[in-house]
Amino acid sequence: MNIVRSVGGKLAGLVLTLFLASLLVFFSRFLVPGDPLSFLLRGRKPSPEAIAAVTEQYGLNLSPWEQYLKWIGGIFTGDFGRSMQYRQSVSEVLLDRLPVTLGLVIIAGLLITVFGLAAGILAAVKRGTWVDKTVVVTLTAFGAIPSFVAAVGFIALFAVQLGWFPSFGSGEGFWDTVRHLILPSAALALVYVVLIGKVTRSAMVEQLGREHVEVxxxxxxxxxxVVRRHVLRNAVGPILTVSGMLVAGLLVSSSIIESAFGLSGLGSLLVQSVDRLDFPVVQAIVLLVVAVFVAVNAVVDLLQPLVDPRTVAGAGAR
Amino acid sequence: MSLLEISQLTLDLPGGKRLLHGIDLSVEPGRTVGLVGESGSGKSLTARTALGLFPERAVLGGSVRVDGVEVLGLAGPALRALRRRDVAMVFQDPRAGINPVRTLGDHLTEALRLGEGVSGEAARKRAMELMEAVRLPRPEKHFHQYPHELSGGQLQRIMIAGALMGNPRLLVCDEPTTALDVTTQAEIVRLLATLRDERGMGMLFITHDLGLAGALCDDVVVLAGGRVQERGDMAAVLAAPAAEYTRRLVAATPSLHLDDAPVVSLPDAGRLAGAGGRHEAGPATGGAAAGEAPDGAASAEATAGTRAGDDAVVPAEPAVPSAPAAGATAGTGAGDDAVVPLLRVDGVSRTYAVRGKDPVTAVADASFAIPRGAALGVVGESGSGKSTLARMVVGLETPDRGTITVAGKDRTGTPRGREERLAHARSVQMVFQDPYLSLDPRIPVHRAVRDAAALHAEGRDPAKVATELLDRVGLTVEQQAARPRTLSGGQRQRVAMARALAVQPELLVMDEATSALDVSVQAQVLELVTQLRAERGLTVLFISHDLGVVRRVCDETLVLRRGEIVEAGPTAALLDHPAHEYTRLLLDSVPRPDAGWRLAG
Structure with missing residues (x-):
């Protein structure tokens, strides 16, 4: 009963968050300077009839609220509106770009999990020694590298000097795509490896000082x-929580990486669409990021009782 | 050959600080050795070496032999085998000592399964046997439960069962009952004694409680500052402590039986108002106490001997006649306060709603009063509602029903707004249990007290008030300028009292204010309370689980159980002739080295 109630509560919260986000996303467009019409017309001086036709086609003649209701109503039927730059439906544009970003985020996620956890576990187990200090200093140094600098560095070293990986484009077929995505994923993952590494280390060090570990x-x-069953196992909670928070950042950072590696994913589409005032696309991508973030964190919340039996689902830790 | 033979054990930290200075002790099979000392004495460090447990990178010297096998230097599989089969340890706090995210069955069986390669089914069977042996009600169910589903006493039974899984010959117990209620403590101690006798185990029992050691142990080793102060037969040491340190420890231990220094009752009752010494004091500071202690102990022993008719030894402290001012305060107070008590709690109830469970009644229809200048003790176990009661009196919590009046003014519920808050604070101040948590680590103590005084200045100079109070509670100028971190627990608690008094409250609430302190430090703080009451006519609501402490401080006492006041009355009468069965149970549960409590092997 409790589980059903808490999942219900989570879903209601999720819907509310998405609704508020949709308001913010949609109406922020009216605060931004620039008129979508002038972009659509591309500096030409068409007849008033042509202007009226375009205005009608994109629904720009309606009041903001009517536009919002039309937009949000469309979303429920999978219609995110029409992209102004591509002159095709937003969903088609997004679906076209989604695989690259998805691949990027999945490979980056794997790298973060493997290297972040490994660095954190190593440092925690060897805490206070030179191994720990080396790991922590290295992590801190890597954490200070912005992802676009990392991207340039990786290209210079692994693509130009060593020639191991391609530096541009997204490739054909599965393995070629993976090969193309390794460098961008690594550049994307770097900062998050540092974060997860540090969280893992501190969560484990805290557990190492607990009496149940001595017992x-x-x-x-x-x-x-002891480390596996009592230290790492008990440190999973904070690691999972932080991981949930990272998802949104990962999606947003991918825009920089995609531009640097010439990948045509959602991130580069977002940057390009903002540039061209293609509001339907911007709104759809931002809403998508919000939805993914909220959904991932809801899942993390629901997993907590499995991680720590003291957490009654929905009641929080006591 | 002894079961455990520690000789000339030294332990140095990597920084070069020496914590143990050549400890010698031995434990024979079937015998119990008490390792007694205050915090920082090195008792836990010493005992842990029997399992090859010590701080990282510590340097050890001397020898620790278990059945002739040297433990120091043992490593890897051999050390782990020793921990699984020969020596096991029961830790202080089962709530912290059992992994909260794993099942109890997993806790019990993991060493057998992972270390000895015993099959899951066989390990489970053994766990069931041991849960029966430690008298847990439903082993089958507990096996799949998580620690938070059991009470502290049940968890400690799990901890003991876990220690016995490998059939150890030596059981090291590190304050195994300190985190438990007094009635639960009695059950656990009796269980340990039974298991020891059944299995012929040797036991090394660490405790700060001399009464408990006296009840359970055959021999005792008294530690202080990493050195053995005294060793010998438990009863003999208690009866005639030879070392100066042991004598002070015995004197500082609160006792239920202060027969040679009876507590005088409340002034308003007119029973004994103004008669002689109002309170027995703790050991006076300085040399006087040391000089008097043997006499005090001897007379106490004589008294106890004639009363109980056996060889019981009752630790007592020298009676110090209180200042004449005390009697005067009480005398003058008696007239006014018979009419209007300082604190009146009338029909107060508080119930908490718990998600998914029945609501919990923390306090049910409590009514009592404290006359001005008196001290009331509130005694109860965990969950009795004593802290909720304190929080309501202080205004941190609003009662569901009933009224609380301080000095004739209504102080029911949490104050709203600045004025009301300050007024409430001037009525009641609280000293909290843990001075390590109740003082802001970033604020020097003088400033902490000054800030409190400044809020309630009323024409006084806050800095001067702070200096005066901190001088009064015995802190040096350097200590006053320091941050809490550099002070000891007792010094911190004295700062907390100074801070509470800076507000000039009419009522001081002390919620387990000495529970986190060592007995000698506790004695100092209790002595301070007594003196301040005498000097300032302070009214005190004193909450404690420790009957001995209440006996030392309070004129009247009430006993709480599950939110209900089951008994109330003058402390001496209540403790000597308890009317309610629960009070009797509480009293009988306090370990003491006399006939009903002989648990030594």
Whole structure:
């Protein structure tokens, strides 16, 4: 009963968040200087009839509220409106670009999980030693590198000097695509590897000082078993929470990386659409990012009771 | 060959600081050795070496042998085998010591399964046997439960069962009952004694509680500052402590039986108002106490001997006649306060709603009063509602029903707005349990007290008030300028009292204010309370789980159980002739080295 109620509550919260986000996303357009009409007309001076036709076609003659209702109504039927720059439906434009970004985010996610956890676990287990210090200093240094600098650096080293990976484009077929996405994913992942590494380290160090770890040690368990079963296991909660928060950042950062590596994904589409005042596309992408963020964090919340049995679903830790 | 033989054990931290200075001790099979000392004495460090547990990078010297096998230097599989089969430890706080995210079954069986390669089914069977042995009600169910689903006492039974999984010959217990209620403590201690006798285990029992050590242990080793102060037969040491330190420890231990220094009752009752010494004091500071202690102890022993008719030893402290001012205060107070008590709590109730469960009644229809200048003790176990009561009196919490009146003014509920808040604060101040948490670590103590005084200046110079009060509670000028971090627990608690008094409250609420302190430090703080009451006619609401402490401070006491006042009356009468069965149970649960409590092997 409790689970059903809490999932229901989560869903209601999710819908409310998305509704508020849609308001913000839609009406912010009216605060931005620039008229979509002038972009559509591209500096030409057409007849008033032509202007009226375009205005009619894109619904620009309606009041903002009517436009919003039309837009939001369309979304429920999968219609995000028409892109002004491509003159085709937004959904088609997005679906076209989605695979590249998805691939980028998935590979980056794998890299973050593997290298972030490994660095954090290593530093925590060897805390206070030179290994720990080296890991922490390296992480801090990497964390200070902006992703576009990392992108340029990776291209210079791995693509130009060593020639291991291509530096441009998204490739054909599965393996070629993966090969093309390795460098961009690594550049995207770098900052987040640092974050996850540091969170893992501090969560584990905190657990290492707990009495239950000493009890487990006193019972004659091997150090590896103690770390696995009592330290890492108990540190999963904070790591998971932080991971949820990172998802939105990952999607947004991908725009920079995609531009640097010449990939045509959602990120580069967002930048390009903002530039060209293609509001339907901008609105759709931003709403998508918000939806993914809210959904991922709702899932993280729902997982908490599995991670820590003291958390009653929906009631928070006590 | 002894089961455990520690000789000339030294322990140095990597920085070169020496924590143990050549400790010797031995434990024989079937015997219990008490390791007694205050915090920082090195008792936990010493005991942990028997399992090869010590701080990282510590340098050890001397030898620790278990059944002739040297533990120091043992590493890897051999050390882990020792921990699984020979020596096991029961830790202080089962709530912290059992992994909260794993099932109890997993806690019990993991060492057998992962270390000894025992099958899951066999390990489970053994866990069931041991849960029966430690008298847990439903082993099958507990096996799949998580720690938060069990009470503290039940969890400690799980911890003990976990320690016994490998059939150890030596059981190290590190304050295994300190985190538990007094009635639960009695059950756990009896259980440990039974298990020891059934299995012929040797036991090394760490405690700060001399009464408990006296009840359970055959021999005792008293530690202070990483050195053995005294060793010998438990009863003999308690009866005639030879070392100066042991004598002070015995004197500082609060006792239920202060027969040679009876507590005088409330002034308003007119029973004993103004008669002689109002309060027995803790050990006076300085040399006087040391000089008097043996006499005090001897006379206490004589008294106890004639009363109980056995060889019981009752630690007591020297009686110090109180200042004449105390009697005067009480005398003058008696007239006014018979009419209007300073604190009146009338039919107060508080119920908490718990998500998914029945509401919990923390306090039910509580009514009592404290006359001006008196001290009322509130005694109860965890969950009895004593802290809720305190929080309502202080105004941190609003009662569902009933009224609270301080000095004739209504102080029911949380104050709203600045004026009301300040007025409430001037009526009541609280000293909290843990001075490590109740003082802001970034604020020097003098400023902390000055800030409190400045809020309620009323023409006084806050800085001067702060200096005066901190001088009064015995802090040096350097300590006053310091941040709490550099002060000891007792010094911090004295700062907390100075801060509360800076407001010049009419009522001081002390919620377990000495529970986190060592007995000797506790004695100092209690002594301070007594003196301040005598000097200032302070009215105190004193909340504690410790009957001995209440006996030392309070004129009247009430006993709370599950939110209800089950008994109330003058402290001495209540403790000597309890009317309610629960009060009797509480009293009988306090370990003491006499006939009903002989648990030594």
């Amino acid at each position: 487990a040690t006193s019972r004659g368990l091997s150090p590896a078993a």
